[in-house]
Amino acid sequence: MENKKIKILVIDDNKDNLTTVKALVKEAFPDSIRLTAANGAAGIELAQSEDPDVILLDVVMPGMDGFEVCQKLKSSPKTHDIPVVFLTALGGDRRSRIQALEVGGDAFLAKPIDESELTAQIRAMVKIKITNENQRNEKERLAQLVAEQTRELEQIHSATLNLLEDLREENEARKKSEERLVRSEKRLKKAQSIAHVGDWEWNIKDGKEEWSDEMYHIFGIDKTSYIASLGEVITRMIHPEDLPIVLPSNTETFAEKKPLEYRIIRPDGSIRNIWAESGDAILDESGEPIFLIGIVQDITARKQSELSLLLYAKRQEKIAALGRALASEFDLEVIYHTAEGYIQSMIACPNFAFTLFDSQQGILKAAYVSSDGIKIDVHDIPPLKFNLQDTSSGRSKAIASQSPEIILDMKAKRKTGGGMLFGGAQEAQSAIYIPMLAEGQVIGLMELQSYQTGAYSFEDGEWLSVAANQIGMSIQNARLFSRTQQRIEELTALAIIDNAVTSHLSPQEMFTILLEQAITQLKVDAAVLFLFNPQSQVLECVSSRGYTLTSNLQIRLHMGESLAGQVALEKRMFHFTRLSAENAHLLKEESLIEGFEEYFGVPLLVKDEIIGVLEVLHRSKLNPDSDWLHFLEVLAGQSAIVISTLQLYEDVQHANKQLLKAYDATIEGWSQAMDLRDKETENHTQRVTEMTLRLAQCYGMSEGQMIHLRRGALLHDIGKLGVPDQILLKVSDLTDEEWTIMRSHPQLAYDMLSQIDYLRPAMDIPYCHHERWDGSGYPRGLKGEQIPFAARLFSVVDVYDALTSDRPYRPKWSKEKAIQLIKEQSEKFFDPIVVESFLNIFNEGMGSEEE
Structure with a gap:
């Protein structure tokens, strides 16, 4: 796929549809070869001559509809393996989908076509075709290998027959050349030993048999203690399952020289595969038969080789099928x-x-x-x-x-x-x-x-x-x-708690939200919230969830009493596993009778002062990892903030500002983590953020807009967390497939940030900062003022900083050279109005070393 351009054939009678689909394909796969056909017959002809990687086929067409076209393509050996994706406005028609699958369709996309789904389907179909071609080539290779081995064995067999013929000729002339007979016998024995071929001779008159040495070896019989008898061997050694085949055919074998394959069981218990054929009768001077000769070959090795090759091919097919099953x-x-x-x-x-x-x-x-x-x-x-x-x-x-x-x-x-x-x-x-x-x-x-x-x-x-x-x-x-996903869910849970705080809910409603998020995100059976009363020095249970025997726990604990009291007294997390009668005194009675086996208690602290305890309990073993424990602590900290907010309502605005700072610190941490991952761009994020904010001031943005602009700038490359290191940090040129993965980072950023409510207003820069004024950018090819204003601001700053910074593949440019390129790309890559503002600020000193 890396060395071959993707070839895509679109078959549709509607010219507008052809133009639209061809444009979508070109945008998603700019280096692809795009073929079009306005009817089914032309499409079939193109498919047979061009061998495309994927066919995008409309259903409703005059003359020959898409179903008939697909059926003809799948019935032809030349086009059978080409994946076919149906494109039609009949997306909700279940019968059409079924019919598409019955005629051999590989996928079904409804119009209007979703670009990302089309791209994913084309990639999947190309991989399927490549897999099918590899499997077909492997099967052909294995078949060729078996054929070559069979030819070799046939050549050995032919050589053996020729040696037997030589032997017969030498027997006729043995009176004239005894030495030639001895030499031939030696050659025959050697050939028989190599090819595992033995021969036998039956004297028709006296009924006696003579076997070659290899015959004894094949049947695993001691030559010195056994009198040769082929009939007895057939009776005693033929595998019971093969007797019905061998015995009725024995007469035909001698009469018609028909070869047989069967198995024998040697005296040592081993099973061998045998190929047997009778030869010509040897006649006396009057033309009467006096001897009958035949050959037997041990073909066990060949059979095992064939079975091994067959098993190998089947395993390769299953391993490939396993990869497809696990791919998504x-x-x-x-x-x-x-x-x-x-x-x-x-x-x-x-x-x-x-x-x-x-x-x-x-x-x-x-x-x-x-x-x-x-x-x-x-x-x-x-x-x-x-x-x-x-x-x-x-x-x-x-x-x-x-x-x-x-x-x-x-x-x-x-x-x-x-x-x-x-x-x-x-x-x-x-x-x-x-x-x-x-x-x-x-x-x-x-x-x-x-x-x-x-x-x-x-x-x-x-x-x-x-x-x-x-x-x-x-x-x-x-x-x-x-x-x-867990990180997103955790951030969402924290955002839900934050939203609940700002919604001025009642304390009980807030407590319910806290415990429900704890149970959901930590995947535990129950949770309990205690608040500390500083006047009475008592922990009071204010809310509980997950208890089956009581819905409202009425519990008051002194400091140091029960597990919750010890958590509050020592201001540290407590963890107990497999709670039983031995440590029952440590657990409140209501929890003991519920059958909990895991307990975690976390102190809720504000300025190192205890304000409550959060307990989470589970009825089976948890085996928590470090991420789970970290989120429990984060949730406890968040709960402490919520409770403190409820107790000190007048400080709610201050608490919210601190929380927002924590989010922004997290965002800055993410941006620092991204810079640390790519050391060559270290501090790039901070520089472009500060420059973008200064440029934005020229347009009189509000404080709220500036906050979202700052977050978007800090997270502009968050999507690169989904790009493998071997691509992101690669010094040499990227392949086409690697560029496709690299260019997916704006979409990855959108997928990550769109699920976080408070970051949605900041997504314009991470999602659109690679769009270009002339529409040549990605991921959506937006043009002109279709591009969000924040992304237009940021793209100029991002390019300037990238050009004036050292990179693994080039040294940094001078500021003058970078400014010249930005001027040249005005109205091409950049918004000309933004470029003008940037140049004005630059001339005022933004590009100085101090700035």
Whole structure:
């Protein structure tokens, strides 16, 4: 895809539609080859001659409609693999969608066409086509390989027959040349040994048989203790399942020289594949047959090779299918379950698990475990502590070496190493641990265990590693996606609490919102809020959620009494796991009878003075990570602010300003994090923010507009958090595909910030600062005053700072050279009015070293 331009064929009888779709495709894929056809017949002809990567097909057309066109394309071997995407105004017609799928359509887009959906579909269809072509090429390669091996065996067989013919000729002349006969016999024995071909001779008159040495070897029989008898071999050694085929055909085989394939069971129990053919009868001087000769070949190796190639092809297809199934999945449980299904279909593994590695804590946690098809609760499996310097255990060795580790005998390993065990009463006897890699780091293991010893081989490790890395990338993407979503949800929760404060709700309404957000975001069963009464020195329960036996807790606790009292007294977080009768005295009675197993209590502090306690409880084990604990503390701090606001209403404006400063500090932290990520642009964000604010002052913007302008400038490159380091920090030229990913950062910024209410007014700059006055920019190709004014201001400042700063791929420009380029690009890239204002301020000193 990187070295080949995308070729897209659009078939539509409406010229306006053709123009529109072609323009959308050109904008999304500027380097693509765009073909158009005004009717179905012309479209089919173009598809056969040009072999496009994707066909965008209208349904309603005169003469031949889209369904008939698609059916003809899919019935032709030349165009069968080209993905077809239907474009039609019949988006809500369920029958049309079904008909499209029945004739072989790959996707269905409704008009008016959404540009992002069209782009995503084209990319997906191109990947599907490439995958189909790779699979077809692989199948052809395997078929060619099998054909070549078959030809080689046929050549060996032909050579053997020729040697047999030589032998017959030499037998006729043996009286004249005994030496030639001996040499031929030696050559024959050597050829038979190499080709695993044996021959036999049956004396028709006396019924005696003679076998070559290789015949004895093929059947696994001792030559010194066995009298050759082909009939007895057939009776004793033919595989029972093959007897019905061999015995009725034996007479035909001798009479018509028909070859047979069957299996034998040697005396040692091994099973071999046999190919057998009778030769010509040897006649006496009167023309009567006196001998019958035939050959037998051991074709076990060829059969095993064919089976291995077939198994390899099937596994490759399933691994490719696994990659497609996980490509757009971000639910970890679905990823685990889907991956298990594919792996189970390729290799026997009654015990299957995914374990995730935390390199900072040096522990391995079970994330998904199943035994004999039954899912096991991973909370019941304790994590393993690892020292990567000690590679005595299979798991640590797999992680340290970043390669599969096979345990042939787990019973012997358990005696020395122990470790995490899966399954029920039956113990696993062998295992294979395959590291999952993402960005060159081990993020966990895919673990397979068998009840048989020596169940897994080096070859298994090779193909399982390919699948494990695919799964690892999907897990990593899902975790990053989940983490981003969690951050957004947490910010949204804090924004909800902030909005509730400014809405002047009653205290009880505020308490309810606090506890509901705590339960929702922390994913716990219950939450309780205590307020401290400084006059009585008592903690009073003011609100609770999640208790099933009582809806209104009436609890008053003295300092140091119960867990909440100890939290308030010591002003620190308390955590208890698996609450039981042993520590019942630490928990209030109402919580004990609810069956909670996890408890967290956090002090609510204002200026180091206790004002309350927030408790969260759960009826099963939580296993919280550092992010969870951090948000609990943030939520506690937020709750303290809310409660303090309710108690001191006259200070609410001050509290709001502090909160906004915290948000702005967060934004500045994000911007600093972005600058630190790309050290070559360090302090770029602060410079362009200050310059943009100064430029905005020329237009008399209000204080509120300036605040949103500042936030937008600080977050202008927030979308680059979604661009991989290997692209963002790449020194050499980017490929077309890498440029596509790089140019997606404004859309990523929009996706991130649009879900945060208080940042929506600031999205103009992050979303539109790469738009150009002449409409040549991205992501939407806005033109002129369609571009938001804030983005027009910022784009001039951003380009000026970028040009006058050192970058990995070029040294910085002089200020004069940068100003000259900005003048030249006025009315092309930039708003001419903004350029004029920028130049005026620059001349006043904005471009000086001090500024």
